[in-house]
Amino acid sequence: MRLRPERANHVWAYDFVEDRTRDGRKIRLLNVVDEFTRECLSIRVGRKLGSADVIDVLADLFIARGTPGYIRSDNGTEFIATAVKGWISGVGAKTAFIEPGSPWGTAMWKASTASCGTSC
Numbered sequence: 001m002r003l004r005p006e007r008a009n010h011v012w013a014y015d016f017v018e019d020r021t022r023d024g025r026k027i028r029l030l031n032v033v034d035e036f037t038r039e040c041l042s043i044r045v046g047r048k049l050g051s052a053d054v055i056d057v058l059a060d061l062f063i064a065r066g067t068p069g070y071i072r073s074d075n076g077t078e079f080i081a082t083a084v085k086g087w088i089s090g091v092g093a094k095t096a097f098i099e100p101g102s103p104w105g106t107a108m109w110k111a112s113t114a115s116c117g118t119s120c
Contacts (some may be wrong), residue, residue, distance in 0.1 A: 003070060003072070003096050005034075005035040005036035006036070007036055007067060008034055008036050008037050009034065009066060009068045009069070010035075010036055010068060010069045010070065011035040011036065011068065011070045011071075011072055011096065012032055012033065012034055012035065012036050012041065012061075012068045012070070012071050012072065013032070013033050013040065013071075013072040013073065014028065014030065014032040014033070014054070014057075014058075014071065014072075014073050015030075015031055015073060015074060016028050016030055016031075016032060017029045018044060019029075025047065026047065027045065027046070027047060028045070028047070028048070028049045029043055029044070029045050030042070030043070030044040030046075030049050030053060030054065030057055031043055032058070032061060034068075036073065038050075038062060041061055041065070042057050042060070042061055044056075044057050050081075051083050051084045052082035052083075054081075054084050055083065055084060055087050055117065057089075058071070058088070059087075062093075062101075063104065067091055067092050067093050068093055069093065069094065070093060070094045070095070070096045071088055071094070071095055071096065072095075072096040072097070073092050073095070073096075073097060074097070075097055087111075089095055
């Protein structure tokens with residue numbers, strides 16, 4: 001059963017969105033969204049973003065907004081990295097991973113994090 005957000009700061013979702021610049025080079029956006037309010041909490045932009053960037057963005061958000069109950073992500077390598085999972089549990093949040101092929105994971109959640117890049 002999917003975890004449903006009950007209030008602001010209960011469940012945050014985060015994901016990478018990729019695009020290309022005019023010169024054809026890849027650019028990545030790390031988006032963080034509050035699932036209850038649908039507020040875009042952060043966008044980190046870079047050519048290369050990895051697990052250290054995930055931890056950096058989340059640390060800044062936790063300081064500014066407090067620790068959410070859960071952090072939801074897909075099973076991308078940046079999100080299941082031992083360092084990220086260890087850091088999240090170390091600060092008192094829980095992880096909620098989307099199962100590969102989940103219809104919810106590939107529809108609403110992806111749309112929410114993708115639109116974060118165009119709406120903020």
